[in-house]
Amino acid sequence: MQTARNVNVTKKTTDWNNVNWRKANRVVRNLRRRIFKATQDGNYRLVRSLQRLMMRSYSNILLSVRKVTQKNRGKNTPGVDKLVVKTPATRGSLVDALTEFIPWKPLPLKRVYIPKPNGKKRPLSIPSIIDRCLQAIVKNALEPAWESKFEGTSYGFRPGRSTHDAIERIFNIARPHTKKKWVLDADIEGCFDWAS
Numbered sequence: 001m002q003t004a005r006n007v008n009v010t011k012k013t014t015d016w017n018n019v020n021w022r023k024a025n026r027v028v029r030n031l032r033r034r035i036f037k038a039t040q041d042g043n044y045r046l047v048r049s050l051q052r053l054m055m056r057s058y059s060n061i062l063l064s065v066r067k068v069t070q071k072n073r074g075k076n077t078p079g080v081d082k083l084v085v086k087t088p089a090t091r092g093s094l095v096d097a098l099t100e101f102i103p104w105k106p107l108p109l110k111r112v113y114i115p116k117p118n119g120k121k122r123p124l125s126i127p128s129i130i131d132r133c134l135q136a137i138v139k140n141a142l143e144p145a146w147e148s149k150f151e152g153t154s155y156g157f158r159p160g161r162s163t164h165d166a167i168e169r170i171f172n173i174a175r176p177h178t179k180k181k182w183v184l185d186a187d188i189e190g191c192f193d194w195a196s
Contacts, residue, residue: 016088024059064136079128
């Protein structure tokens with residue numbers, strides 16, 4: 001019995017130094033905009049289709065690997081697998097590995113304790129590099145849909161928003177000639193202590 005073979009097929013390898021980053025950014029940005037608009041329009045079938053497209057997008061994989069291995073401050077911190085991706089060749093091979101659909105089970109998190117000024121220690125869980133890349137890929141697919149539904153006055157951990165935006169909003173609300181004359185400042189001490 002003869003087996004079917006693909007003819008003239010070469011295995012794609014990513015040359016990290018020759019990636020067109022401008023094009024990759026444009027492709028991901030356009031997909032994110034389309035997901036955002038489809039969510040606002042209530043076309044959830046299109047949203048789901050675009051999110052699947054984003055998850056398989058080569059440009060999204062490239063940008064996610066770049067974010068995790070080059071831009072992130074924790075790029076030199078390994079997870080439980082002790083893997084750190086530092087060279088362009090290893091980044092390219094990581095992209096190639098992520099483009100192939102392989103059923104994935106996350107690795108355990110590495111637990112580290114960071115000292116706090118009051119003498120206590122704050123627990124920090126560090127995922128492996130491949131888990132961080134997969135999280136970034138999924139984030140690019142889900143975030144635009146969530147952003148279209150969030151409150152306009154929410155500023156915490158949102159793309160394109162900062163503490164300065166929140167300060168400006170508070171300043172504009174609490175000016176002398178407005179109806180609102182007070183600002184509430186709340187610090188929820190020990191809010192996440194249950195996680196330790």
